[in-house]
Amino acid sequence: MSLTTTSNRINQLFEQKRERILSVYFSAGFPELNDTKTIIRQLQDSGADIVEIGVPYSDPVADGPTIQDSNTKALKNGMSISLLFEQLKDIRSEVTLPLILMGYINPVLQFGVERFCSKCEEVGIDGLILPDLPMAEYLDEYKETFDKYGLKNVFLITPQTTEARIKMIDENTDGFIYMVSSASITGAKSGISQEQIDYFERVRALNLKNPTLIGFGISNKETFDRACKYSSGAIIGSAFINVLNNSSDIKKDIDGFIKSVKGKV
């Protein structure tokens, strides 16, 4: 397969661009139930490169208080997987960015794995991040279905992940690797320490085939710029949820925030 024929938008993006990629997470159905499309469109217009759409879950163990809270509010607003697919029905008529669904495995199991993947393909989802789906189960029971519907599964690595395991993850990934910046849940720590830089450099020295994006603790231009020195870009979640939470004009505030993070090129 030649590199230019790949149809997945994640692969296409990284073929064109390997630096300063900004991926932004938000929880679908938050702050208002029907903000989903508005937020995605605005993120595209303001210059985000990837959008991670959070599928709300009652028990998001890998997330800190900010994202737990947006999950809880989204569920209270009436968000569900079915409704999310309904909201995303025509998204591809206006949005060309790679779209990733990020959530937990249980709601996917209840929806039905095959049905979920098929819906993803139908609305134009490119990848999935399911932090509590382990590698072994993914390879045994899920990969085939994900592949069938053209979905890239994104794995996380942390400062505690061994080199052998990072290589194994790299081998079984075709998209990008989500490099968790520190031992933490989302939104827990801010800033980037020397210890983290050592870890980023250690991973860079492995010369992985997949690009890496750094997530957790990225909240503004300064942390984004630092992360970009050691990877292809970074992921912002909690800080963006805070922007939405305090906003009376989300389009304007999203625009302001994304431009402030990316800065003038």
Added chain:
Amino acid sequence: MKVAVDERGYYGNFGGAYIPEMLYPNVEELKENYLQIIHDPQFQKQFRGLLKDYAGRPTPLYFANRLSEKYSTNIYLKREDLNHTGAHKVNNTIGQILLAQRLGKQKIIAETGAGQHGVATATVCALMGMECIVYMGEVDMARQKPNVERMKILGAEVRPASSGSKTLKDATNEALRHWINNPVDTHYIIGSVVGPHPYPEMVALFQSVISEEIKWQLKEKIDRENPDYVIACVGGGSNAAGAFYHYYENEKVNLVAVEAAGKGVNSGESAATTMLGKPGVLHGSKTLLMQTEDGQVIEPYSISAGLDYPGIGPVHAHLFESGRGKFLSATDEEAMKAGIFLSRLEGIIPAIESAHALAALDQLKFEKDDIVVVNLSGRGDKDLETYIKWGGY
């Protein structure tokens, strides 16, 4: 039938380790080491020593004469209520703290619902001089105040879980998050046969001392090791796993698990997971789980704070699915009645959790010479307020 966990951490279709990558090294470290540590003779010596001298084991297997007469059969009570701290929970916390020490951990975290596991954890942390943080749902902290204070007296820090429904499942989430943030120096003592592999099997191993004792105690008393029935209540299912453990593969022994039906299985206020749950993933394992159509976890209800967990240990999901275990349920009312009944008949006020197991005696038909063991997992002191509010005595 084979019940034992396989090398992937599954009991039949249930189990596994559905954890974020951030927890992988911790859980892997445990998985790689727990069997070797537990089977080390030095470990066993220390573990057994503490069970005997500190927890007060072996707990008696008591022939309940008047109760037996009532049901026209032979009922033995396994007196886990006589353990130090008032329940079987301490078997597991002693085991896990010794394991944590061998793994070089300095700090302990735990979750608790009613507070029994929190107290048992705070107790062994005091014993070993280790720092202890217990997560407890805000709602539970308000309704289980004496246990909160008990933990504090023992030197533990009790941290409120204020996310989600602010109860046991959220306390478990918070403890998992704490572990993600502190992966190197901290061991997480899970209180039941739940969580990612190897927790369900590890906790069951520590609790298996219950059925180990039942075997030799029956042998001593009536010259047979195997009863016809073992009956135990199930929330997450650690006391049941311990009482069933050495009988899994002897199919002549009926294993009866009793869930909390709350106000009735179909009342919308229940914790009868096998009746109401579907396969799903919670707290790191695939199991039966009470959840909405959309896969959101449902907050269960029972008058007994130790049984209102939305899931069930994966081994129990397997016992249920395979038919090896018989699953019954008892309502609040049936359990309270059974608790008061035992108090009057035998002079033992049981924990309301254990009263659910006793309530199942009404739902089973026994032969005159059947040998029935009920695991009396805890004592009722902690439930006095609930008994008083319920009245009827």
